[in-house]
Structures are given as C-alpha cells and as structure tokens.
Amino acid sequence: MRLALWLGGRLAGIALTLLIVSILVFGILYVTPGSAEQVLLGTRPSSPETLAAIRERYHLDESVGSQYVHWLSSAVRLDLGESVRSGQDISTMLSERMPVTLFLAAYAALIAGVVGIPAGLVAGIRSGTLTDRAITVATTICVSAPSFVVGFLLLYAFGVALDWFPNYGTGGGLVDRAWHLTLPAVALALAPMAILARQTRASALKVYHQDFTTFARARGLPRRVVLGRYALRNSSLPVVTTAGLVVGYFLTGTVLVEQVFAVPGIGTLMIESVSTKDVLVVQMLALVIALFMLSANLLADLGHLALDPRVRKGVLG
C-alpha cells in the first residue's frame, strides 16, 4: 500500500512535469522566428489561397493558446498529429525511429556497464597502482573526447581503413543491426562509461577500506564473495543514481552520434525537425526524451529501494 502510494505520487509528478515541458517547448517554438506554413509550401513562392488553406488545416491562424489546446486534446487521445515537413503521422514516425535509437541506447548502456563498472571496481580496489592510474587516465580521455570526433575516428579506423564495420546505416535483423550499430554504440558509450567507472571507483575505494570489508577479508572469505557481496553491493547506490542520469544522456547524446553515423533514429529526426521548425514533431520528441529521463530516474529510485534496506524502511515504513 505504502509502495503504491509512493509510486502513485511519483507517477503524478512525472505527468505534471511532462505537461510543463510540453507548454514550455510549444511556447519556445512558437516565439522562434520562421513559419510552419513555409515548411509546408517548400521554398517556392506561394499563392494567398494556398496559404489560407494550409493555415486553416493546421489551425495556424489561431492563437498560440488555442493551438496548444488543440494539440493537447488530440495528444491525450493518442493522436499525435502529423509532421508538417513530411505529412506523415507522428506516431508512425516514432514507431519507425524509436526502435533504432532504443537499440543503440541499450547497446551503448551495455557496453558502458560491462566495461565501466568492472574497470571502476578494479581501479578502486587496486587504488594507487599502475592499473588504477591507467584506468584513470583512460577515463579522463573518454569523458573529454566529444562523441562526434570519436565517431569520425572510429569510422576512419574501423570503417574505412580496417573495413571491419559498415560506415553508415542500421541493417536488418538482430545480428546485422548489432554489427551496424557497434561503432555508434561505442562512440555513444565512451563518456558515460568513463563516468560510471569513475563513480564505481570512488565508492569502491570508500567501501573497500571500511571495517566490515577488512573484517570479511580477515575472516578469509573468498575474493569473489568479498567483492560481489560486500564491495559491489555496498558501493552500488551512488552508481545506480549515476546510471539513472547517464541513461538520460544516451537519448540526448544520440543526436550527434546518429548524425555522424547516418542512423535514422530520433536524434537525426530531432535535427531535421528543429531546423525546419516542425513544431509537433519537436514537441513529441522533447516529451519522449523527458519521459525517458523521468522513467530512468524512477527506475533508479526503485533500484535504491531494492538494494538498500535503510531507504526501503524510510519509504515504506
């Protein structure tokens, strides 16, 4: 019951945040220069009759408030409207583009987690050694290299010179898609991987020198139990929080990476839509990204509940 209440409160908060985001995005797009009807008519002169027809069809002659209400009342009925740039249903566009981006984000998250967390753990436990310093230097490089620069470097090295991976596109089928998206996923994963490694290192360092870990080692417990049950679990709280934030980064970071690797996901859609002032599409993308971020944070908090009895007690009584 307490959990349901807590969860309900959080979900209501998410809904309210989304509403505020939608108003802000709509308002900001409305005041930026450029007109939607010009996107609809292309780059050729247009007649007043055509303009009038377009304005009426897309409610462009109404006030910003009533345009927003139009959008909101359709959106809650899950009618997302159509793109002014292509005339396609936005729900179709999302269903076409979302899977690619989610695949890319999940792949990148996997790489970041599988490489970043163990690397951080090793660095934390062996702090001060050459391994630790090497990992620290590497993470510094990874976190500071812009993803599009890394992208081109990867493309040149593994796409053109070694010819191991394709240079662009998404491929069909699971294996082919993974092959196509490996380079973009690596480019996307590097910075969050480094952040995760740093975070894991810091908390492992702290936990590993605490009395209970020393005691566990003194009792002669096997290394994997000391590391797995004592060090990793106890150092995972800040890591889970970071992971929540980092997952949000995947959706925004993908804007640059998708552009470089010609991946037709929501990142490239965002670029196309912002540059042509495709208001409804930008609105929807902003909401999807916000929803993703908020859900990731909620999951991270749920993760806290599962991992830490103290937090569980605080929330559930």
Add this chain to the structure above:
Amino acid sequence: MYRRILMVLVLGVGLGLTACGSEGGASSRDSTLRWAISSAPRSLDTAHAFDGTSVNVINELLEPLVVVDPQGQLEPKLASSWRQTDAVTYVYTLRDDVTFWDGSPLTAEDVVFSIERHRDPAVASEYGTYVKDIASVTATGELEVTFTLKTAVPEFKYLVALFSHTVKKSFAEEHAEDLGDSKTLTMGTGPYQATTFSADGVEVTRNDEYWGEPPTWEAIRFDVIPDADTLHLAVDGGEVDGTFNVPLTSSRNWDTLSDTSVHYVDAPISTVLSMDTTAPPWNDVHLRRAVAHAIDRESIVATVFGGHGRVSQSIIDPSLWSFLGPDVEDFETTFDGVRAYEYDLDKARAELAQSAHPDGISFTVTYPSGRASVGKPLQVMAASLKEVGITLTPKEVPASEWIGYIYAHQDLGAQILAVAADYPDPGVARLLLGKENAVPNAFNVANFTSPELEDLLAQERSADTGTRVDAMHQIAKIAAEEVPYVPLFFLDSTLALGKDLRYAGDFSYWTPLLDEWANRVQVRK
C-alpha cells in the same frame, strides 16, 4: 586495456593510409545501385516534395509528359508529341503503350488528375506557383491533354516537365490522405517501382514491364547519409556507388579519392547579396556600388570552391540565354553595355566617398546554419569590405529562422541567398524583381522596382522571343546600374561515381532535376 585500444586506433589509422592506395575498385558488383542522399525524400507525392533530393528519387518512379535532356532541350516522355496551337493553348498527345506498375493503362484522366491536384488549394501543392497561370487542363481525348492558360507564359513548355509527374488517379483517390507516405508509397509508370520508403531511405526495384528502354538496374537503394564527412568516408570505403552531394567547399578532399571520380558541371545556381533599396542605409546606390566593387568574386570561386563555379556579373545567368532559341544572339554580345563591377578597392572607396556614409557602415548578414557555401564566402567578403571601412558580420542562424526572415519580408537589410533555376530560361531572374515579388513569401528581397522596370517585366512575358530578349537586356542593364543585388557566383553541380561506373552521355544540372537519370549510371565494361 585502454592502451591496447589506443594502439589499435593508431594502427588502424596507419593501415588505412597504406590500404587506401592498394585497394582496387569495388570488385563484387551486384546489380543494385547504392546512391547516397542527404535526407530521405519528404514524401513520394510530388505535391509535397519539391526539393532537390525528393525530386531526384521521384524522377525514377513517376513520369512527366515531357523531360529536359542534358542540353536543356525538351524530349517526349509520356507524351509522344505536343504542339502549341496559340499563345495560350498547348496540346499533348499521350503514348498508347504506357502502363502503371499494376498493369493498368495510362489515360489522359490520370494526367489531368495529377495536374489538377497541384491546382487544388486544399492539397496545398508546393508546385502551386507553377500552375497558377493555367486556366484549365482537360482530357480532350482518350490520349490527349489540353492546357489553356490565363495569359502567355513563355517558359510554360518547360514547366510541364516539372509538374506533370503522373500518378494513377484511382490509387491517389483511394489514398487521398496518405499518398506518398512510407506505408502507401505511390503508383506510377516509371522504370523503377518503390518498394520501401523510411527514414533510412528508399528502395526501388526494376519495373520489368516498363514501356521504354529496359531499366539498367535490378534495384536502387537510396541511402540517407546526412553528414558530409561521413558521406566522404562511405564513398571512400566503397559502400556507396555515387552521389550528387559533393560539397564544393571540400572538393579538394574529394578530388583525391582514388576509387571515385567527381564530375563538376556548370549550373544555374545563382548566389547573390541583396540590399533593400527602399530603406537606409541601402537606399543609397553609391553604397551598394561600393560593396559591389569591394568583393573579390574571382578569389572566392578559386579559394572557397576550388574553382568549381563561375563568377557572375549579372543576376541573369549567361548560360541560360541559348535556351531561347538558335536565333538569339551570343550572350557575350547580349551583355554588351551592361555595367560590370570588377574587384577594385579604389573604385569602392570612391563610391563610398560619394555616398551618405563616407566613413563606412557596419551590417550583419544572416545565413542558414551548416551552409558553408554561403558562410565561407561571407567570411572572405567581410575581409575585403573591411579594407574600405565597411564591417560585415556574418551570423549563422537555424535554417528555418533564416527562411523565416526572408519570407517575412520585413527589415530586410542585406541578405545572401542562392537561387536555383527550375527550368532552362533566363526569365527565372524575374523572381528577384518587381512589385509582384516584393511581398512576403516571395524573393524580391531588395524591394527593387520602378515604373520602367515593371514595363520591362511585362514585356518579358511576351510570346515573342525578340521582345523578351530586348526586355531582358534592358532589365540586366538596369539591375547592373542600380545594383539591388550584387551577383556573386554560380555554383557547379556535382556527381561522384565509383571508378567502376560511368555516366552515359553528358552529366548536366538538368538531368537529375528534370529527367530520369539512374539508367544513365552504368557499369564500366
């Protein structure tokens, strides 16, 4: 571990340098052409996809009544013949052997329907401006279509090649709301049939029942590669066979590709600097002339575009004169007596001294983001204008914001814009002139008009070629005297092809725009 990754990277780059020289051309060629485009077509419905990329793709699928050949001459397509019976009446006779992809025969009804769609305000076609002078279009026979115009339109015979792409009437009516989208696709008569269309690009397959010459390719994949550097790597790696999207500002990098040949041809894509002649400071002709003299167009074309362009002296492209007919004088003589503005800082200073701003001025020119073909020239222009005391600040803004400024037609100041000719006729320059275009949503961003100019623009609409030529000559003279626009340069069209491919016939600006082109790309024997 990271050290190892870094080593692989370094090694990879090293290998690349040696591997590039030794690799041969793409050896395993199947019969699919892989063509890179910068963005997916916005739609496969012509009414909502009048832009270069979409038109390139749609030209493989849907066919117009007539097409324009590489030399800019009209050729029959769906129409076997056509005739102009008087100044405002054009009659097209259709071929009797054309079928849609579903096997049904092409009728005059389909053609009329496809053109009427552009005339319907409810459809809001992007071709609206080109059909606005049509009074009626009717099927005057099973295989005959007749256009009646409201007034003589000298370039009408070419416009037909732009807007008459024919879609099957019953199919389009059935899919009135979603014609041309990724689910519905379209139904045409072309040599290739659309099979998939998504954000990834478009795939088309051979139409085995095609009425004309058998298509060259089993299939064509139009792959979307938005980033120019990624495109360069994909072409270098042999992953795509060709593209029209070679950025002229990095043509030097492209010219060094070992397995790709890049073709550059003259194109009527005119870049001009406009100055609002009705508002200060630009309502001062001496100031405008000072700017015109202080821009080194030669060096812009040579350094920014690697020489792949033409310096322009007039808003009318000299290469378009010849399309008026064989009896039109050579353009060199046609431009006789037209004032030219050579790069000369002393002349610029002298003009500036005569103006109301002898100490120079400061102004800002906005340009669409990512458009190096205007951004870089603006930097060069700023440097030489500085020499005479005029400060130009280029400002990059999002593309939608930039086009918003142009269309809003307020506080125009100075603007830079590139205007591409849609049809082979020097009259296209009129888009930049006159009252009719000095309004929102049109391109006379210099607000340039005068009673004399309006008269000449009216004469330019004459059905008599001689009258048109005289009028355009006068217009060119006035535009040069008054410099509402500083003509800067005409940029080349590009074609990059893998070395194992060749382009049959001449590559020309007109082909991918106004005709089917992929069948001309052929495997080199």
